[in-house]
Amino acid sequence: MKRTVILYGLALAVFVFVLKFLEYRLIIRDLTIEFYVGAVALIFTGVGIWAGLKLTRKHVVMVGPEFVLNEIELQRLGISKREHEVLGLMAQGFSNQQIADKLFVSLNTIKTHSSNLFLKLEVSRRTQAVQKAKELRLIP
Amino acid sequence: MKRTVILYGLALAVFVFVLKFLEYRLIIRDLTIEFYVGAVALIFTGVGIWAGLKLTRKHVVMVGPEFVLNEIELQRLGISKREHEVLGLMAQGFSNQQIADKLFVSLNTIKTHSSNLFLKLEVSRRTQAVQKAKELRLIP
DNA sequence: AGCTAAATCACCCTTTCGGGTGAAGGATTT
DNA sequence: AAATCCTTCACCCGAAAGGGTGATTTAGCT
Numbered sequence: 203m204k205r206t207v208i209l210y211g212l213a214l215a216v217f218v219f220v221l222k223f224l225e226y227r228l229i230i231r232d233l234t235i236e237f238y239v240g241a242v243a244l245i246f247t248g249v250g251i252w253a254g255l256k257l258t259r260k261h262v263v264m265v266g267p268e269f270v271l272n273e274i275e276l277q278r279l280g281i282s283k284r285e286h287e288v289l290g291l292m293a294q295g296f297s298n299q300q301i302a303d304k305l306f307v308s309l310n311t312i313k314t315h316s317s318n319l320f321l322k323l324e325v326s327r328r329t330q331a332v333q334k335a336k337e338l339r340l341i342p
Numbered sequence: 343m344k345r346t347v348i349l350y351g352l353a354l355a356v357f358v359f360v361l362k363f364l365e366y367r368l369i370i371r372d373l374t375i376e377f378y379v380g381a382v383a384l385i386f387t388g389v390g391i392w393a394g395l396k397l398t399r400k401h402v403v404m405v406g407p408e409f410v411l412n413e414i415e416l417q418r419l420g421i422s423k424r425e426h427e428v429l430g431l432m433a434q435g436f437s438n439q440q441i442a443d444k445l446f447v448s449l450n451t452i453k454t455h456s457s458n459l460f461l462k463l464e465v466s467r468r469t470q471a472v473q474k475a476k477e478l479r480l481i482p
Numbered sequence: 483a484g485c486t487a488a489a490t491c492a493c494c495c496t497t498t499c500g501g502g503t504g505a506a507g508g509a510t511t512t
Numbered sequence: 513a514a515a516t517c518c519t520t521c522a523c524c525c526g527a528a529a530g531g532g533t534g535a536t537t538t539a540g541c542t
Contacts, residue, residue, distance in 0.1 A: 243386040250390020255398060257391075282488060295470030297528065310491050317531065326530075327498090329469055330435030422518060437498065450521050457500065466500075467528085 272339040279322045279338075286340065288315045293332040293341050412479040419462045426480065428455040433472040433481050 276286065284305075291301045298312045305312070316328065325331045335341045416426065431441045438452045445452070456468065465471045475481045 243383075246383040246386040247390035247393065250387035250392075251394030251397075252390075253387065254391030254394040258395060284489065292469065293473070295465070295467055295473045297467060299528080307489085308491055310493085311489075313530075314490080316529085320530080325435070327435055327437060328529075329432065329472060332469060332472070333433070333435050424519065439498080447519085448521055450523085451519075453500080454520080457502090460500075468499075 269342040270339065275338045276340055281319065281322055281340070285315050285319050285322075288312060289319055289331065289335055290341050292316065292319075292328050293335065409482040410479065415478045416480055421459065421462055421480070425455050425459050425462070428452060429459055429471065429475055430481050432456065432459075432468050433475060 281289070287305065288301055291304060296304070298316065299309055302309045302312045316331075319331055320326055320328075323331050323334050325334055332341075421429070427445065428441055431444060436444070438456060439449055442449045442452045456471075459471055460466060460468075463471050463474050465474055472481075
């Protein structure tokens, strides 16, 4: 950015110097003032295009689409915090027993939660639940 | 694009006309030729920037990252066509029985396929298989 | 204080899944 | 022709998942 501005100023200075030089060498005397101005206009249009592109060149960094929880849908379906938690672990491929261990509750509790989840998500298998939950952006 | 070029030419013509007009009105007589050229240079630098940005403005359409099958990984794990097919249906939340019906084979066949899949994917549950398959881009 | 939703757990029963083994037929390769 | 791989199917068994009902405790809201 700063370098570009400096370069631009330098280029302009050099150009004016060249013009002066040419003028003294009587080379441009043969040309009309309009042609002269036209040439300058064209050259600096090019310079402008170059400068403009340089200055606005975006350094695009491809970043993965970050997950934003769809809380509206979560509320609409009436899924509780605990159920959502279970849903998340389910999506990570854990068995009900493993989920129970992780949350320090009994297997029956997890079964109840998952049953309620299936009702609310209107599915009948955990793979479907995971799939639907991802579609609705309830889980990453 | 075409319109921009026409506009540019038009602007240049108008500018030259204005210059001529001013010249005749003896207004620019007071200024040195260097100042005159500098002004033209500055103005057309601006025009160049504008034109450059106009011409290169990208109409970016956000398109979802399309799925490309990771055939290398598929071969590396030695997953057959049929197994891959079963894996896809599994990821869509179908039960083994439903997959069997879809592929017109017996339930036992699907069980064999899924068992082999779990071995090859090094998992023990279908949810894990689906998760891993998605990570490895074996399925959308 | 009373109501309600959430979370917890239990018991029952059925279905689905997963693991292991075996085997037959077809296609491809060596 | 023999070896190998894929696909298909069968049977058994145990583990996991799913469906239904009911009950208790806790927390939040009116």
